[in-house]
Structures are given as structure tokens and as C-alpha cells.
Amino acid sequence: MALPSYAGPGERIWYYSFRVVCGAIFLFLILPVLIVVPLSFNAEPYFTFTSGMLSFDADAFSLRWYADIFKNGMSAPNDAFSWAWISDSWSNAQWVHSTKNSFFIAIWVTILATSLGTLAALGLSQSELPFRGALMGILISPMIVPLIITAAGMYFFYSDVGLAQTYIGVILAHTALGTPFVVITVTATMIGFDRSLIRAGANLGAQPHTVFFKVIMPLILPGVISGGLFAFITSFDEVVAVLFLSGFEQRTIPRQMWSGIREQISPTILAVATILVCISIVLLSTVEILRRRSEKMRGIRPV
Amino acid sequence: MVDTALNTTSVADGLLTDDGKSLKAKLALATRRNKLRAFLLVAPLLVFILVTFLWPIGVMLYRSVYSPNFGETFYRTAIAIKDWDGKDLPSEDVFAAFVADLVQAKKDRTIGKAGTRINYEISGARSLFTSSARKAKKLEPPYKEALIGVKEQWGERNLWSTIKRLTGSYTASFYLASLDRRYNKDNQIVTQPEERQIYLPLFLRTFWIGGLVMVFCIILGYPIAYLLSILPLRTSNLLMIMVLLPFWTSLLVRTTAWIAILQREGIVNDVLVFLRIISDENRIQMIYNQAGTIIAMTHILLPFMVLPLYSVMKTIPPSYMRAARSLGATQFTAFTRVYMPQTLPGVGAGSVLVFILAIGYYITPALVGGRTGTLISNVIAGHMQKSLNWGLAAALGSLLLASVLVLYWLYNKIVGVDKMKFG
Numbered sequence: 184m185a186l187p188s189y190a191g192p193g194e195r196i197w198y199y200s201f202r203v204v205c206g207a208i209f210l211f212l213i214l215p216v217l218i219v220v221p222l223s224f225n226a227e228p229y230f231t232f233t234s235g236m237l238s239f240d241a242d243a244f245s246l247r248w249y250a251d252i253f254k255n256g257m258s259a260p261n262d263a264f265s266w267a268w269i270s271d272s273w274s275n276a277q278w279v280h281s282t283k284n285s286f287f288i289a290i291w292v293t294i295l296a297t298s299l300g301t302l303a304a305l306g307l308s309q310s311e312l313p314f315r316g317a318l319m320g321i322l323i324s325p326m327i328v329p330l331i332i333t334a335a336g337m338y339f340f341y342s343d344v345g346l347a348q349t350y351i352g353v354i355l356a357h358t359a360l361g362t363p364f365v366v367i368t369v370t371a372t373m374i375g376f377d378r379s380l381i382r383a384g385a386n387l388g389a390q391p392h393t394v395f396f397k398v399i400m401p402l403i404l405p406g407v408i409s410g411g412l413f414a415f416i417t418s419f420d421e422v423v424a425v426l427f428l429s430g431f432e433q434r435t436i437p438r439q440m441w442s443g444i445r446e447q448i449s450p451t452i453l454a455v456a457t458i459l460v461c462i463s464i465v466l467l468s469t470v471e472i473l474r475r476r477s478e479k480m481r482g483i484r485p486v
Numbered sequence: 487m488v489d490t491a492l493n494t495t496s497v498a499d500g501l502l503t504d505d506g507k508s509l510k511a512k513l514a515l516a517t518r519r520n521k522l523r524a525f526l527l528v529a530p531l532l533v534f535i536l537v538t539f540l541w542p543i544g545v546m547l548y549r550s551v552y553s554p555n556f557g558e559t560f561y562r563t564a565i566a567i568k569d570w571d572g573k574d575l576p577s578e579d580v581f582a583a584f585v586a587d588l589v590q591a592k593k594d595r596t597i598g599k600a601g602t603r604i605n606y607e608i609s610g611a612r613s614l615f616t617s618s619a620r621k622a623k624k625l626e627p628p629y630k631e632a633l634i635g636v637k638e639q640w641g642e643r644n645l646w647s648t649i650k651r652l653t654g655s656y657t658a659s660f661y662l663a664s665l666d667r668r669y670n671k672d673n674q675i676v677t678q679p680e681e682r683q684i685y686l687p688l689f690l691r692t693f694w695i696g697g698l699v700m701v702f703c704i705i706l707g708y709p710i711a712y713l714l715s716i717l718p719l720r721t722s723n724l725l726m727i728m729v730l731l732p733f734w735t736s737l738l739v740r741t742t743a744w745i746a747i748l749q750r751e752g753i754v755n756d757v758l759v760f761l762r763i764i765s766d767e768n769r770i771q772m773i774y775n776q777a778g779t780i781i782a783m784t785h786i787l788l789p790f791m792v793l794p795l796y797s798v799m800k801t802i803p804p805s806y807m808r809a810a811r812s813l814g815a816t817q818f819t820a821f822t823r824v825y826m827p828q829t830l831p832g833v834g835a836g837s838v839l840v841f842i843l844a845i846g847y848y849i850t851p852a853l854v855g856g857r858t859g860t861l862i863s864n865v866i867a868g869h870m871q872k873s874l875n876w877g878l879a880a881a882l883g884s885l886l887l888a889s890v891l892v893l894y895w896l897y898n899k900i901v902g903v904d905k906m907k908f909g
Contacts, residue, residue: 215785216731218747331866331870333539359534456738
């Protein structure tokens with residue numbers, strides 16, 4: 184909404200000062216996320232800008248903390264770069280180990296949460312479903328219940344059934360936490376879904392599963408993928424359940440960061456944080472592109 | 487079969503499908519089938535959530551009232567003490583049963599656990615139990631005098647009424663403790679003296695911090711949601727990234743960033759020192775306290791306020807404001823009387839969401855909260871992992887959960903949980 188030409192001086196001042204205030208709030212939102220990027224290239228083991236960094240002295244910047252991600256925990260970190268070095272890093276470096284864990288767990292969670300959540304969302308979007316509100320309330324509850332209560336409950340339960348300190352335990356816990364996001368995202372996509380297409384498909388002689396894969400699925404796919412990415416990031420970022428449920432073997436990146444922040448605060452955490460910010464930028468862009476695509480399919484266009 | 491046509495109450499009753507059944511019955515069958523199909527789609531996730539989520543939480547919360555350990559260890563005492571009226575010391579029978587239980591508990595090595603349990607009620611009782619259990623084998627009747635001879639605390643009526651209370655399988659004492667209440671000598675519930683209250687102030691602090699974070703989120707979120715809603719979609723989509731990127735970024739990354747920004751050697755202090763606003767010695771402590779928690783939590787929860795606000799503001803036609811202006815309202819009046827009331831559902835939705843998430847927060851207060859910024863979740867975690875007082879953890883947890891559920895219900899009333907959206 185541009186400033187109209189008849190606006191008085193008061194309105195003009197208000198117009199610009201409002202935008203300045205909004206700009207400041209946007210900076211408040213985005214700066215803390217971006218500030219970790221330059222800090223992670225610090226040559227010194229500090230969490231702040233050194234004077235060398237401020238005068239753009241090349242010596243004040245280094246990649247040592249990124250190298251540390253691969254080296255920390257290795258049996259011979261200072262050897263020459265070779266296949267042996269890579270395999271040492273791959274199997275011994277702590278951060279590499281937790282990265283592998285994080286991806287392994289998050290991928291399984293994405294698969295499980297997306298399939299369970301999409302099915303449930305299909306059911307929830309049908310008007311015939313009895314007790315719709317109550318069911319939705321139950322299925323969304325993992326998002327609302329404070330994490331510490333969830334984690335404590337699961338800790339006792341998984342210890343009793345022998346799943347504590349196993350990958351399966353962490354995967355199941357994260358799946359429960361991730362499904363609400365899938366349910367919400369896919370249900371939102373289903374609201375714009377034209378149900379007569381299902382009948383049209385059936386009318387043309389397609390079996391229900393053919394209708395599902397050939398008609399419903401392509402149309403709701405952007406929503407399903409966004410939901411899956413939400414489930415992925417939920418698991419990828421989650422630390423409270425991991426704190427209670429995982430052993431040393433199942434350490435994930437957030438778990439490693441948690442102990443890093445609490446015990447030995449080193450800029451390696453900032454380097455990891457920078458990589459995580461990059462991952463979230465990729466995920467966010469994907470979700471945005473998918474959302475636009477889905478809007479286009481439904482005929483909503485940006486003005 | 488055609489006789490059914492005589493039924494005139496409903497036309498559908500009279501109509502038949504080609505296989506000779508009434509249309510109404512067929513329709514009902516089809517509806518039932520659809521209902522069942524819809525339910526079967528939801529069923530796998532429902533079962534999954536019930537088994538891996540709701541059931542474990544239920545079992546955990548049950549620990550807040552169910553604590554049979556003490557009664558199982560002192561099962562003879564449990565029977566003998568049933569008839570004690572609580573006026574004088576219990577009879578010799580009770581003492582005899584108790585000494586027998588002590589001997590057995592020492593042998594079974596269950597005395598430590600039972601001692602810990604009673605220690606939650608009377609501090610110091612654990613060592614009284616374990617030391618007396620060591621000597622119990624050598625005691626001779628009459629046990630009453632013998633036991634009091636070992637330690638004179640055994641002659642206190644208060645101790646015995648506590649023992650009687652603990653021999654039951656169900657207890658209210660964890661809830662009393664989490665509300666800073668306890669039983670006095672005469673078995674009445676009294677409030678702890680002010681200086682010994684721990685949990686009520688903690689709940690108050692949790693709600694206070696949650697409320698402050700909520701208010702800050704409204705103050706910061708309202709202007710930018712408004713700006714996003716009036717800008718052309720292309721521009722607002724770009725600006726929206728600034729809201730969504732923090733939302734997608736790991737909680738730990740954002741908390742780490744705030745540590746780097748706010749700590750004593752951090753960026754804000756450096757800038758202030760550089761600008762000579764403060765001297766190098768007087769750097770401000772902005773983190774590891776309540777202020778740090780509030781700043782970091784406001785930043786982390788702000789997207790949860792902006793997104794619902796934006797989606798409500800987007801639906802308000804700009805022509806309403808123009809109409810108000812053309813009818814002679816000033817910009818201010820038009821805003822407060824026409825625009826703002828229409829955004830209230832969004833404010834309500836965002837506020838409840840932010841408040842719910844804030845009072846259950848664990849990570850950020852644990853990392854940047856210090857001593858004054860810890861919330862109820864952190865204390866629950868402490869009881870779970872350090873002091874191992876699971877009953878108290880469960881009681882505190884269920885009180886927290888109860889307040890969250892009330893708000894969740896409210897949220898459902900205001901917006902409907904299915905209207906929730908991300909991005």
C-alpha cells in the first residue's frame with residue numbers, strides 16, 4: 184500500500200517511522216540467525232568478533248572450527264589427508280557420528296510420520312468422520328504437551344519395554360512428535376481439494392487405489408512433502424526426548440550441541456550452527472516452492 | 487414387500503432400490519461404510535499416538551498418586567497401624583510389626599528405598615530408618631521402649647502418623663508438596679512458611695515469564711504482521727522469509743546465537759563499550775538470568791505470533807478502513823475502532839499458542855536461564871534426572887499439563903485446532 188499523494192505531513196512521518204520500526208523488528212528476527220555465520224570463521228576460540236575480524240584482517244579468519252567438526256574424536260587427527268584419514272573421521276569423529284545418527288533417525292521419522300500422518304489427514308478431511316474434533320485434538324496433542332512431560336513419560340515407558348537407549352525408541356518418539364505437523368499441513372491442503380475429482384475418477388472406472396495414486400496423490404503431493412519436511416526438521420532439531428531416551432551411541436547433532444553449550448563452549452558449535460542454518464535455508468526454500476506450486480495448481484496466483 | 491409403501495411418514499422409506507431393499511436402509515448403510523472408511527484411515531495414527539504417546543504420559547502421571555513401595559516394604563506395619571487413632575503413640579503390636587518389617591527390609595535391601603520415600607516427608611528420616619534397621623535384629627521386646635531407646639525420634643507421634651499415611655498405596659503428598667503444602671502434627675494440611683515455599687513461586691514465575699513473552703510477542707508481532715498483510719504479495723513473501731527462517735532454524739542454534747550476542751564478552755556489550763556508553767569493567771550481565779530467558783524466548787516464539795496474526799489480517803478487506811476514513815474517522819479512530827477489533831481472533835490465537843509453548847519451555851531456560859530464569863520444566867527435569875523424586879516430578883508435570891490443556895481447550899474454542907497453519 185503506497186503512500187497516497189494527498190497524505191499530510193503527520194501521515195508521512197507515521198508512514199516512514201512505522202516502516203523503520205518494522206525494519207528493526209525484522210532485524211531482531213533475522214540477525215541472531217545470521218550472526219553465527221561470520222563468528223564461525225573466527226581464528227580465535229572466542230564467541231565474539233575480534234578486532235582483526237572487524238578490520239577484515241585475513242589472518243583473523245580461519246576454517247579451523249569446520250576442520251574441528253571432522254577431527255574431534257579422531258584417533259589420529261593430524262595425519263596427512265588420505266583415505267585412512269577419511270575413514271578414521273567417518274568412524275571416530277564425534278560430530279560425524281552424530282550427523283550420521285541425526286540423518287538416520289530423521290529419515291526414518293520422515294517416512295513413518297508422513298505415511299501415518301497423510302493417511303490420518305485423508306480420513307480427517309472427510310466430513311463423514313465421527314468425533315472429528317476430538318480425534319484432531321488427540322492427534323495434534325504431541326505438539327501441545329510440554330516436551331519435558333512427553334520425554335519423562337516416554338523415558339519410563341521405553342525403559343519398561345526395553346526400547347530405551349535404542350534407535351527404535353528415539354525414532355518412535357520423534358515420529359509421535361512429528362506427525363502433528365504432517366496432519367496439519369496435509370489437512371490444510373485437503374481443504375482446497377475438489378472431491379468431485381474422486382467421483383469422476385471412480386465414474387471412469389478407476390479402482391479406489393488407482394484414484395488415490397493417479398488423482399489424489401499428485402494433487403496433494405506438495406502438501407505431503409512439506410509435511411514430511413516439517414517432520415524431518417522436528418526430528419532433526421529435537422533434543423529433549425533425545426536427552427532422556429538416547430544413550431551415547433544414539434547421540435544426535437542437537438544432543439552434541441547441548442553438551443557442547445553446557446560443558447566446553449567452543450566455536451565448533453558455531454560452525455555446526457552455520458551448517459544447520461544452511462540446511463534450514465534449503466528446507467525453507469523447498470517448502471516455499473512447494474507451497475507456490477500447490478497454490479498454482481489450485482489457481483491462486485500472487486497479485 | 488410392496489406393503490412398505492403404505493408407510494407414509496417418509497417418502498424415502500417407500501422408495502426401493504433395484505435389489506428390493508428400502509432406499510433409506512441402503513443410504514444408512516452407505517453412510518456407515520463411509521464413516522468406517524474415514525475412521526480406518528485415521529486409526530493407524532490414532533493407535534500409534536495412543537500407544538507411544540498418551541499411554542506413557544498417563545502411566546507417568548499415575549506415579550504422582552500411586553506409590554506403593556513403602557507400604558509393600560512395611561506390610562506388617564500397614565496392617566497393625568490401621569486401627570491406630572493417632573492420638574497417642576501406637577500400641578506395642580504396631581512397634582513389634584514395625585521392628586519385624588525393619589529386620590526384613592534390611593535383609594531384602596529395600597530399606598534404602600523406603601527411607602528415601604519417607605525422607606521426602608520428614609527430612610533426616612532416611613538415616614533414622616537405615617541406622618535403626620541395622621540394630622533392629624538385636625532388639626528385644628517390649629519393642630516400644632527398645633526402639634525409642636535406639637533413637638528417641640521413634641517416640642514422636644508425627645513420625646508415626648507419617649508412617650501410617652505412607653503405608654497406603656495412594657498418596658496425595660506429592661501434590662501437596664508441589665503446591666507447597668504439607669501435613670502438620672495433627673494430620674492437617676497446612677501451607678509451608680513463606681521462606682520455604684519453592685514450587686508456588688516457581689509456577690508464578692513460569693506464568694509471569696510466559697505472560698511477558700506473550701506480551702512482547704504481541705508488541706513485536708502485530709506491526710510486522712500488519713505490514714506483511716498490506717504489502718503486495720511478492721514483497722510480503724520475501725519479507726516473510728525473515729519470519730520463517732528463524733522458525734525453521736534449530737532451537738539450539740538460536741539459543742547459541744543469543745549467548746554469543748548477550749554474554750559479558752558478547753556483541754551487545756562490545757558495542758556498548760565501543761560507544762563508551764558503559765565502561766569495560768561495567769559490562770552488563772544480560773544472559774544466564776531472567777532477562778536472557780525472556781529475550782531469547784521472545785525471539786524464538788515470535789513466528790508463532792506473526793503467522794496466525796498474518797493469516798487473520800490477510801482476510802480483512804482494506805476497503806473497511808477506507809470506508810471508515812471517508813465517513814470522517816481519523817486514521818487512529820479507524821484503526822482502533824474498525825481494524826483492531828477484527829484482528830482480535832488472530833491476537834487471541836497467537837497469544838494462547840505462544841503462552842502454551844512458553845510455559846512448557848525447557849531448552850532455552852536450561853541453557854541461558856541461570857538461577858533466576860529457570861521454569862517449571864527445568865525443575866521437573868531436575869527431579870527426573872538428579873534427585874530421582876519421580877512422584878514429585880509427575881505431580882508437578884500433571885499440574886503443568888493441566889494448565890496447558892485448559893489453554894489448549896481455549897485455543898480450540900477460539901480458532902479450532904484444524905485452522906492451525908505453518909507458513
